[in-house]
Amino acid sequence: MTKYQLRESALELLTRIGEQGGYSHVLLDQEMRKHRLSQKDGALLTEIVYGTLQNKLKIDYQIHPYITNQKKLKPWVKWLLYMSVYQMLYLERVPDHAVIHESVEISKRKGHKGISSLVNGVLRNVQRNGVKDTEAITDPLEKLSIETSHPVWLVKRWVRLYGMDLTRGICFQNLKHLPMSVRVQTLRISRSEAATELKSRGIVAEESLFSSQGLLITEGRILNDPLFKKGLVTVQDQSSMLAAEMMDLTPGDAVLDACSAPGGKTTHIAEKLSDRGEVTAYDLHKKKANLVKEKAELLQLSSIKADQADSRKLGQVHQEESFDRILLDAPCSGLGVLRGKPDIKYHKKEQDIYDLRTIQDSLLVSLAPLLKKGGKLVYSTCTVDQHENEGAVKEFLNQNKDFTVDSSFVEDLPDFLKDSTGISEYGLQLFPQQWDTDGFFLTRLVKR
Structure with missing residues (x-):
């Protein structure tokens, strides 16, 4: 793929994500597979798309003085300006003149002379005047x-x-690159063996403190490695690994994963069970439930049974007190994963937090009867909002007196987290800047 084609591809992706609500990580993955991009081209495409999205408002602040009526701009022109200014301001290895030339050429092909003149004029002004200072903003x-x-x-x-x-x-x-971490399928290969094998191919990995199965990739690309392709390692953020680690699992347990796609936590549960017992996994969408099945097959885990269902209605499928453990990794605003999915912050509205909380409350209430007495339920989200986290747990406990927070969950945390400032009477809140992970909340409830 030529650099011109790559930038056209980036523009198409950004327009779809920004205007049609497409998911950045999904569309990027599809684009790279479709064109079989080299490692170098894939990295540049990812950099342009994610970098532009992460810095959109700051870029808009830079170009605003040079556009008389921004509302009349066609969406693709706006995103062409955004991605061009991002490259000029943040990518030192790409010369400004090359960015301007290619952007003008794209605008000529997609539009008319007036548009290409506007693009050229705005970018020349940004080049000439440099970064506009934010000190003028008093609020x-x-x-x-x-x-x-x-x-x-x-x-x-x-x-x-x-x-x-x-x-x-x-x-x-949230503006910084999120380190890549993976979970080793330790029923098939040990963590140290995986790290040694990766090192032999130039991939440097450090042992994660969050999970005995975790590795932090500090150098090299894991997605093209045989260990990843064979399901011996799975990409999973370190904070997310805590969910299965906190479930206090014993081989033979009957476990319910109520919102399981794409299957990272589901497969981790099966591994913690030594693949003995039964992990019943559901997702609202058939396609996503199939992803969990595929993940289980790739990792060679036979204890997982995945299917489509609305987990608010599982009382019609399973008898009360059917499960020793339940994981509810609840649908949430996703405000803890903005580093990897920066488009979320522009698509979400404050009301969404309250709408999602209604679903979270309903799921907790619906799943509670399915847990055995003495059983444990882990509630987790990938958000940093109190209303969805501590607020949801507090409300549930007020309405369900046979449940309490299992205070012993702190004992099962890694040592460095046991005195975390994020621990409250309702659970553990991780913020992205604390340990360079996603923002994540989890707690463990026990049924009396």
């Missing part, structure tokens, strides 16, 4: 919003919940 919340490209409503909400210092930490961390 500290608006300034933080522009500097870190987080919508003002979100910045205000986090400041209200956590204060300015913690909010600044979250926002600036």
